[in-house]
Amino acid sequence: MIKKIVSKNFDIKDSFKIDVALKNERYSSLASVFEKTPLEITEIITLSGLRGKGGGGASAGCKWSLLDEYSGTKYLxxxxxxxxxxxxxxxRILSHDPHLLIEGIIATCxxxxxxxxxxxxxxxxxxxxxxxxxxxxEAYDRDYLGKNAKYLVDIVVHRGAGAYICGEKSALIExxxxxxxxxxxxxNKISPEMFFGDATLVNNVETIASVPYILKNGAKAYRKYGTPDSPGTMLFSVSGNVNTPGIYEVPFGVSMLEYINKLGGGIKGGKKLKAVIPGGASTPVLPADIVKYSSLDYENLRDNGSALGTGGMIVLDEDVCMVKALKNLLRFYHHESCGQCTPCREGTSWSDKILDKFVDKTATQKDLDILRSISISMNGKTICVFAPAASSVIDGFLKHFESEFLECIQ
Amino acid sequence: MSFVFTKKNTLKIQELKKSYPKKKALILPLLWMVQKQDNFISEAAMKKVADITEQSYIHIYGVVTFYTMFRLNKPEKKIIEVCRTLSCELNGSEDIKAYLDYNYSNEYEILEVECMGACSGAPMCTLNGKYMENVTKEELTRVLK
Structure with a gap:
């Protein structure tokens, strides 16, 4: 089931060191890259069907093409x-295969x-x-980067300081x-981000780390894996109530249940599966009976009422209290709302507070109605998708596990 | 009280300026430098950062207060952060937090934080910024003695 494209070097000792990395194919795609024109490179990426792996899933090639019409300085x-x-x-990429990321950055730049x-x-x-x-x-020392490189690229590591919302690309630029x-x-039209007024491409680490394989082996080789609409592989991860939580790279389209049972080692303590949050906290929860026929690709999960997101599955066993689980997530949204838009700032805060009443079993029917109305007021009325995500999380829990919430009503 | 960057940091700042198209982008890197140097960010330091980046003091203050990792006060104790988000909670983070509160709150400041990106190692915490995964009470007792 496992297909290692991005994770190929993860288990190699000292894979983060350049000598080890060079022995294991790192930087080997670059020679062929520089023989082609930038346009040809973008075309290969478009043909490969590579999709952004930070959660959005937009076509990477199309996103790159957006920068074509801009002259002047460009940023990655x-x-x-x-x-x-x-x-x-x-x-894991940063700590176990940073040279793969650097190689991808050089090609993308x-x-x-x-x-x-x-x-x-x-x-x-x-x-x-x-x-x-x-x-x-190390890459500077070996002239893969800097002014002596075949193609000049400088890389600057910029540290954030603790704000979930900075993962949203425009907030990140801010x-x-x-x-x-x-x-x-x-x-009002699709356009690239602007860093101090200059066109900028923002891509997730894994997206960029997928680039070298595609450029070395061709678009077709990448499309060999996955489904026609979700080609290639992804670093899916699993955590929560499973025996062997971790990161396992598989092609898109793999059965979710099979992934959890075979790679995640099944549910801890031999318990039954209750639900899975499929792609990071912001994707709506799926109960076990839907998980049974879910597969790990964008289309299937969308059709099943959730989303692939980042591919980070959180597995919940039969003993998990869904009220408490939702409380945990809403506390997260409350804490991380940037506070710019009123529906989000107020909505995340009040929904978190209302959940306390459910946890304490002091809630009333009115509280449930308010929770639903907050969810409506957060959806589609804010600058970014943070509040709509929080809203869909609430809706997901109420849709599939309403009875547990009703049990908490006096 | 005034704030002065160390000689090493002053040189680093000159280098950093070349890495960004505008000085304003130096704000986060400089604030990190300040916090590394002093262990917190003082008013004087914010004024210094404002001078270097040619921004107002209030803009710098606004930035510092937005990000949870920047500190306006010097911590009195060493810091332990316990992740409380779902995967960690499902694996016993509440017990870990309670255990730390009960046994170590005199020597350490024990904070709860949101997802640290170490869900496969749940429950996790950090000790002085360093990740500790799959933590148990026994291990904490051993490390914190």
């Missing part, structure tokens, strides 16, 4: 602000005609961004510019 910003609960894949890339790493990942920085220094991390209003 790598989003390593991984903070979605249940997601820990990017951290070449394709979009950029000479500088910022890697925005969440502040909590200090140990791991230190490993990344050492790898970057933060990079030295502001509070408030998401920006979206333009």
């Amino acid at each position: 910003v790598v989003n390593a602000d991984e903070s979605e609960p249940g997601t820990f894949k990017d951290r 070449y394709a979009i005609k950029s000479h500088i890339s910022y890697i925005y790493v969440r502040g909590e990942y200090e140990e791991f961004s230190d490993i990344l920085q050492i790898a970057i220094d 933060s990079l510019e030295g502001n509070r991390g408030y998401p920006r209003l979206k333009p």
